[in-house]
Amino acid sequence: MSNFTKRSVLRTMLLGLGLATIAQPIWAQDNPIKVGTSMALSGPLAGGGRQSRLALQMWVEDINSRGGLLGRKIELITYDDQGSPAQSPGIFSKLIDLDQVDLLIAPYGTVPAAAVMPMMKERQRLLIGQIGFQINSKTHHDMWFNNSPWSDADSWVGGYFKLGQKVGVKKVAFLAADQEFSQNILAGAKTLATKSGFESVYEQTYPPTTVDFSAMIRAIRAAAPDMVFVASYPADSTAIIRAVGEIGIGSSVKLFGGGMVGLQYEAVMNTLGSQLNGIVNYHTYVPEKTMAFPGVREFLDRYTERAKAENVDTLGFYVAPFSYAAGQILEQAVKATGSLDSVELAKYLRSNEVQTIVGPIRWSADGEWAEPRVVMIQFRTIKDGDAEQFRQEGKQVVVDPDRFRTGDLISPLSEAQRN
Amino acid sequence: MSIDLLLEGLIFGVFVGCFYAAVSIGLSIAFGLLDVPHIAHASFLVLAAYMTFLLGSYGIDPLLAGLIILIPFFALGAVVYRFYYEAFEKRGTDAGVRGIAFFFGIAFIVQVILSLVFGLDQRSVAASYIGSSLGLGEMRIPWRLIVALLVAVGLVLALNLYLSRTFQGRAMRAVAQDPWALKAIGANPVMTKQWAFGLATAATAIGGALLIIVSPVEPSLDRVYIGRTFCVVVLAGLGSMSGTLIAGIMLGVIESLVLTAFGASWAPAVAFGLLLLVLGLRPQGLFGR
Numbered sequence: 001m002s003n004f005t006k007r008s009v010l011r012t013m014l015l016g017l018g019l020a021t022i023a024q025p026i027w028a029q030d031n032p033i034k035v036g037t038s039m040a041l042s043g044p045l046a047g048g049g050r051q052s053r054l055a056l057q058m059w060v061e062d063i064n065s066r067g068g069l070l071g072r073k074i075e076l077i078t079y080d081d082q083g084s085p086a087q088s089p090g091i092f093s094k095l096i097d098l099d100q101v102d103l104l105i106a107p108y109g110t111v112p113a114a115a116v117m118p119m120m121k122e123r124q125r126l127l128i129g130q131i132g133f134q135i136n137s138k139t140h141h142d143m144w145f146n147n148s149p150w151s152d153a154d155s156w157v158g159g160y161f162k163l164g165q166k167v168g169v170k171k172v173a174f175l176a177a178d179q180e181f182s183q184n185i186l187a188g189a190k191t192l193a194t195k196s197g198f199e200s201v202y203e204q205t206y207p208p209t210t211v212d213f214s215a216m217i218r219a220i221r222a223a224a225p226d227m228v229f230v231a232s233y234p235a236d237s238t239a240i241i242r243a244v245g246e247i248g249i250g251s252s253v254k255l256f257g258g259g260m261v262g263l264q265y266e267a268v269m270n271t272l273g274s275q276l277n278g279i280v281n282y283h284t285y286v287p288e289k290t291m292a293f294p295g296v297r298e299f300l301d302r303y304t305e306r307a308k309a310e311n312v313d314t315l316g317f318y319v320a321p322f323s324y325a326a327g328q329i330l331e332q333a334v335k336a337t338g339s340l341d342s343v344e345l346a347k348y349l350r351s352n353e354v355q356t357i358v359g360p361i362r363w364s365a366d367g368e369w370a371e372p373r374v375v376m377i378q379f380r381t382i383k384d385g386d387a388e389q390f391r392q393e394g395k396q397v398v399v400d401p402d403r404f405r406t407g408d409l410i411s412p413l414s415e416a417q418r419n
Numbered sequence: 420m421s422i423d424l425l426l427e428g429l430i431f432g433v434f435v436g437c438f439y440a441a442v443s444i445g446l447s448i449a450f451g452l453l454d455v456p457h458i459a460h461a462s463f464l465v466l467a468a469y470m471t472f473l474l475g476s477y478g479i480d481p482l483l484a485g486l487i488i489l490i491p492f493f494a495l496g497a498v499v500y501r502f503y504y505e506a507f508e509k510r511g512t513d514a515g516v517r518g519i520a521f522f523f524g525i526a527f528i529v530q531v532i533l534s535l536v537f538g539l540d541q542r543s544v545a546a547s548y549i550g551s552s553l554g555l556g557e558m559r560i561p562w563r564l565i566v567a568l569l570v571a572v573g574l575v576l577a578l579n580l581y582l583s584r585t586f587q588g589r590a591m592r593a594v595a596q597d598p599w600a601l602k603a604i605g606a607n608p609v610m611t612k613q614w615a616f617g618l619a620t621a622a623t624a625i626g627g628a629l630l631i632i633v634s635p636v637e638p639s640l641d642r643v644y645i646g647r648t649f650c651v652v653v654l655a656g657l658g659s660m661s662g663t664l665i666a667g668i669m670l671g672v673i674e675s676l677v678l679t680a681f682g683a684s685w686a687p688a689v690a691f692g693l694l695l696l697v698l699g700l701r702p703q704g705l706f707g708r
Contacts, residue, residue, distance in 0.1 A: 044639055047539040178684060206683035209643045211438075211634065214431050214561070215678045222424055235541060238635050246552040246561040267540030271635050275550065311538035385545070 032075040033068070033340065035060070035330065036101030037130065038091045039108035040083030047234075047265065048319050050312045052108045052130060053078055055303065055320040059327030069334050081107050085115035092116045096123060102340045105326050106130045108319075110181050117141055126342035126349075128326045129367075131319055133181060136367050143346040144367035147326040149284055151364065153188020155372035156282060157229070159400035160258040161192040163280065163376060164227045167254045167411045173202035173225035175216060175232070175240070176259075182231040185259045189229050201225050210236065213243040221250040228253055234262030238271055245275040254412040257281040263379075264318035266387060273384035278416030280378045280409070285317045285358065286396040290404040291375070295357040296321055315390055325356035376400040378409060378416065427558055428679035429672060434564035436671020438633055440664040441571035442644060443651035444578065445623030450649070451658035453612050453619070454595050455503065456519045460648055461641035462526035463620060467492060467627020468542075468636040469533055475544040475631075482546075482566070485628025489621045496620025499525065500613045526641060533638040543635035563632050570629055574622060575664045581618075582660065591615040592658065650690040654697050656704025666705060669693075 037056065040049035060076045068074055077099050081087040088107045095101045104120070105128045106113040113132040117139040120127045129135065129146035133156070136144040150156045164172070172193050176186040183205070193200060202223040204216055217240070220228060228249065232240055237260040249256060257279040262268040264283055269276060285291055287300075299321060307314040332354045333345045353362045362370040377396040382389065389395055397407035410416040442464055449457040467488060474484035507517045543549075548562035582588040590606045594615070598608035630636060630644075651670055655662030670690060678686045697704060 042534065044637075046534070050539065204683055207687045209646075209687050210683060211643065212431070212435050212564075214435075214564075215428055215675050216683060218424060218427055218431075219679065222421065235635065235637065235640075238541065238543070242550060242634075243561075245550055247559050265540065267542070268635075271541065271543040313540060 032073040033070070033103065033334075034075050034077055034099060034101040035103045035105065035327075036077045036092075036095035036099055037105035037107065038079045038081040038088055038095075038112070039130070040112070041078075041080035043082040043084070045083035045109050047267075047313060048131065049080075049083065049108045050310065051307070051316055051319040052323040054306055054310055054312060055316070055323035056105070056327055058299070058303065058306065059324050059331075063327070063331060069331060070338065070340075077101060081112050083109055083112055085111050088112035088115045089119055092119060096125065103330050103334075104128070105330070106132060106135070108323075110135060114138075117144070120144070124342060126345050128329050130323060130326055134184060140366070142350075142365075142367075143342055145329060145346075145349050145363050146368050147322045147329065147358075147361075149322075149358065149369055149373045151366070151368035151372045153185055154192060155369075156185060156374050157189050157259050158192060159374065159376040160229065160255070160280065160282070161189070161196050161198075163400055163409055164198065164255055165196050167226075167409065169196075169198055169226040169254060171201045171223075171225045171227070172198040173220045173223055173228045174200065175202075175204050175206070175220065175228065175230045177231060177233050177236055178205045178207050179233060181261075182233065182259070185231040186229075189231065189259065193229075198227070206236070208233065208236075210239075213240045214247055216240075217243045217247050217249060221248065224250055224252045226252055227255040229258040230256070231259035232261065234265060234268050237262035238268055241272050241275050241279065249413065251412065251414055253414075255280055255409075256413050266313045266315040266390065269315075269382075269390055270385075270387050273386075274382050276379040276382045277418075278379065278410070278413045280376055280399065282374050283318070283377045283396065284374065285321055286375065286377050286398065287317070287391055288393055288396070288398050288404070288406045290398060290406055291359075293357055293359040294355075299324055299357050314387075321358050325358045325361070328356040329354050329361070373401070373404065375404050378407070380407075380410075380416075423557075424679055425676065428675045430558070430560070431564070432672030432675030433668055434560065434568050434671070435675060436668035437571040437664070438564065438567035438629060438667075439647055439651055439671055440667025441567060441574055441629050442623075442626040443648040443667060444571075444574055444660065444663055445619040445621075445626055446648050447652045447655060447658060447660060447663040448578075448591075448619035448622065449616055451652050451655070451663075452591060452595055453615055455500070455508075455612075455616065456515055457522055457619075458519060458645065459522040459526040459529065460623060461644040462529040463492075463495075463623045464627045464630055464644060464648075465636055465638065465641050466529050466533065467624040468631035468640075469537055469627075470624070471628045471631050472537075472542045472544055472636070480546055481544045481549075481628050481632050482570070484544075485625045488624045488628070492624035493617040493621040495617075496623075497613050497617035499620070500616035504609055504612070530638050530641065537638070539638060541635040541637045542631070544631050546632065549632060567629050567633055570625065571664060571667070574625060575660050578622065578660045587611070587614060591618075595658070646687075647690050650694045653694055653704055656706040659704070659706040662704065662706030 040046045060074045079091045108130045110132045113135045121141040126143045176182045263281045303316045304314045333348045337344045337348050353360050364370045375398045378399050398404045399409040446460040449455050470488045471484040552559040552561045590611045594611045601608050651666045655666035674686045674689045
């Protein structure tokens with residue numbers, strides 16, 4: 001009886017071990033690596049948030065079609081934070097404690113992402129950025145790695161002021177939205193103007209409910225600046241450029257634009273059409289030959305098809321490749337370390353270059369790009385009512401920095417508008 | 420600050436003010452005449468703007484599109500009021516508070532539907548009068564603002580005539596004050612209010628067409644207009660059409676002059692500052708009785 005019992009126990013153990021060995025891959029399939037994030041899927045920032053979600057979904061589908069990571073499938077868990085800093089910390093608590101995600105990507109956008117940084121530092125979790133600006137400047141979290149090609153305000157709009165110096169600007173006018181992001185950019189721009197020796201002849205901050213910009217454009221024209229720096233949000237950008245076209249900004253203006261959000265989006269560009277000609281503005285990616293990073297055009301072709309079905313920006317230049325790259329950053333780090341541990345992954349990312357569809361990325365100590373590469377582009381030969389033209393080379397010519405330059409700046413604005 | 424700049428600010432204020440009046444006129448009927456707490460008014464404006472955009476995608480001029488959607492919007496208004504009446508107004512004294520929740524819900528639903536159907540990106544229309552301007556000496560006035568002025572004046576004249584010269588119009592003015600007296604002369608107060616709310620929503624359709632003519636729209640744009648439209652209506656004196664036009668112009672001019680002289684950050688305070696002032700000093704509004 002006792003022998004029988006011992007044998008049966010041994011047999012059962014062996015059977016159990018055997019089953020466990022066979023069951024392991026099945027268990028692994030049922031236990032995916034969870035990647036958690038949040039983005040604005042409703043509210044004013046939802047246009048970018050939904051692009052970002054689509055790009056991340058595409059990364060998950062791509063990686064799962066290749067067998068996943070560490071033999072496990074990837075599961076993306078996303079929540080709608082409405083672009084609000086009041087929502088994002090609660091969502092990230094839930095992602096960590098209830099959903100028990102393995103990896104985290106920051107909320108889309110600056111303000112909701114900044115709100116989760118103290119928690120990430122306290123919990124010692126790796127966080128990959130998702131189109132945020134200066135998020136780690138106060139927290140100094142050593143496991144933060146931004147996916148966006150900038151570091152400080154200088155890296156964002158420094159090129160604009162460099163162009164101003166080249167064309168002999170002396171007087172500058174500032175127009176900025178009364179929102180945190182625009183104000184940060186404005187502060188940086190004013191410092192750059194001082195450093196460049198430009199005199200400020202007009203400065204106006206406007207509230208987000210402004211309907212008509214005619215009065216401000218008339219005042220700028222009266223101040224006769226050589227250069228106008230604008231830090232605006234999408235709806236304002238359209239209204240400002242339209243008012244410039246209708247009222248005129250004056251022949252003294254050599255450069256107009258700089259920090260206008262929205263001029264990267266299909267809907268805004270279609271709305272403005274030929275009124276964009278001559279405007280110089282920041283961008284993260286344009287389809288110029290100097291920015292043809294491996295894989296980016298193929299990604300954007302696939303993205304366009306998916307974006308049509310999901311009713312989001314079908315160009316996707318500004319956000320989508322960078323959100324896809326956020327996934328690629330995690331992918332390379334996990335593959336190289338064979339680990340999901342935040343400390344291990346952060347150690348790898350601090351000392352290695354990552355290859356992505358937005359080019360190779362290395363980070364400086366604060367987790368921002370070691371070599372920022374925001375480009376200044378000038379709109380050229382844009383016609384009305386042609387959405388496809390923005391996919392062509394030569395329509396958004398890179399005029400700064402030199403390593404991505406595809407054309408020389410045309411100045412003053414009145415001459416550039418004719419081109 | 421040069422006199423020329425202030426003068427231009429004054430002139431542009433008149434144009435922008437007429438636009439404010441045009442987008443407020445529907446609310447002036449719904450809230451001013453009928454006492455319905457129609458906080459979904461700005462959402463209906465945005466809905467009308469999107470309908471104009473939809474028709475514009477078939478090559479229809481935005482102003483013509485505004486006229487085409489008049490009848491569907493009239494019907495929409497009549498249906499919404501009937502529901503509001505049956506569910507809230509008929510039942511008693513707390514209709515106001517519950518009505519606010521009802522219209523808030525409608526506003527939310529409209530925004531969600533627009534987001535799902537049209538996406539979240541901004542939408543605009545094309546017309547020869549959008550993006551061009553009329554030169555008057557040194558000054559250039561955008562044609563879209565001239566169109567807004569003409570439409571606002573036309574709308575006010577038409578509504579004034581209708582409210583003063585027709586039996587239905589006079590009944591609409593009477594219904595909020597004394598529904599029982601209206602019943603005594605053979606008019607049905609509920610039907611009258613239903614008709615009036617339909618008319619208010621039809622006027623909002625024209626306002627919505629102007630909205631997308633003046634600037635591109637997005638589903639959440641209602642937040643920009645809700646405060647301004649209520650300010651214009653209260654400032655005018657509840658239910659006064661000419662008063663709505665004058666109040667709109669006052670708001671536009673003061674906003675424009677404040678913006679020119681003191682800076683854009685002060686401009687939003689103008690609407691609510693005026694509102695507080697009027698409510699404190701003359702609660703019936705500048706042109707109310």
